[in-house]
Amino acid sequence: MNTKDIIKEKSNLWVFGYGSLVWKPDFEYKSREVGFIQGYKRRFWHGDDFYRGDKEKPGRVATLVKDYEACTWGVAYEMTDSQMEESLQYLEKREVVMGGYKTEIVEFIPKEKGHSALLALVYIATPDNPLYLGPASEEVIAAQIAICRGNTGHNIEYLFRLAEFMRLYCPEVEDEHLFSIEAAVLNIFHNCKGIKPSDQKYFL
Template sequence: MKPQDIIAGKSSLWIFGYGSLVWKPDFKYKRSEVGYIQGYKRRFWHGDNFHRGDDESPGRVVTLIEDDSASTWGVAFEVSGSQLEDSLKYLTVRETVRGGYITKMVEFFPDGEDRSPVQALVYIATVDNPLYLGPASAEQIGAQIAVSRGKTGHNLEYLLRLAEFMRTSCPQVEDHHLFAIERAALTVVSYLLATQ
């Protein structure tokens, strides 16, 4: 799905973030809403050799894996007018060119009672992406994150900020995958600091 196809005939668009976009959108938007999408689970199964790692030591970032029984919490941003084209140009470079993500439209459910879902654009990395790393144990993923760094910063920052967002904005949600990796990464960091 190309950006021009996405915005054809639209005056506004919702963009759903479930990784770094939840704390660092870096584009102008009209408003944002915390909420969730259904049918996907968030997993640290995608490699990153630009933002949070490099070719020798790729970082691990999140993607979405289809799972009918799952839901993923994050933030949706509404962009309108000139924000529409500007945000998609920026995200095409950040998520598609440098990250290898593709786009899909999903139903986003804003948090709160009696809220109607809206269609939202989401970026997903698939198994046919060369950067896709696939499943690994929380310990393996945490160890990889603990030592990886890219042009945007340390991979650990990405993990800790995502965990902080979930605790602050979605305290009712227990993200076992995310929190297990956070514990594993912090254990590695503590060990590395103790042995220096």
């Protein structure tokens, strides 16, 4: 699915974000809705060797894994006709070229009562991607996140900002995978003798 096919004969388009897009979209959009998609669970199973890690120490970032009993919360952004081409070109580079994600169309259900479900574009990294790291325990994932940094910052920031979003906008949702990794990272540093001043800003 390429950009031209996506925007063909469309006057608007929604994009669903469940990772860094929830707090750092960095593209033009008209409106945003907090909500969820069904049939997928968020997992820190994808590797990142540019934004939150490097070639030697790839960071751990979120992708979606099919699970018919699960749902994943995030943000859907609406792009209008004048915004679509430029915004999608940006996302193509950020998510597909640099991140290794593929696109799918999913049904997004807004949290706001009275707002109808809508179709949204979503970026998903699959196991056939060379950057895919796969399943691991929360402790192993936390250990990787704790030591990784990339061109846009520390891997810890990615994790903590996502957890912060969930608590702020979806306080009723218990994201066990996300919060268990966050707790494991905090435990790593709380058990260390002295935290570097440069790392203190990543802790809540």
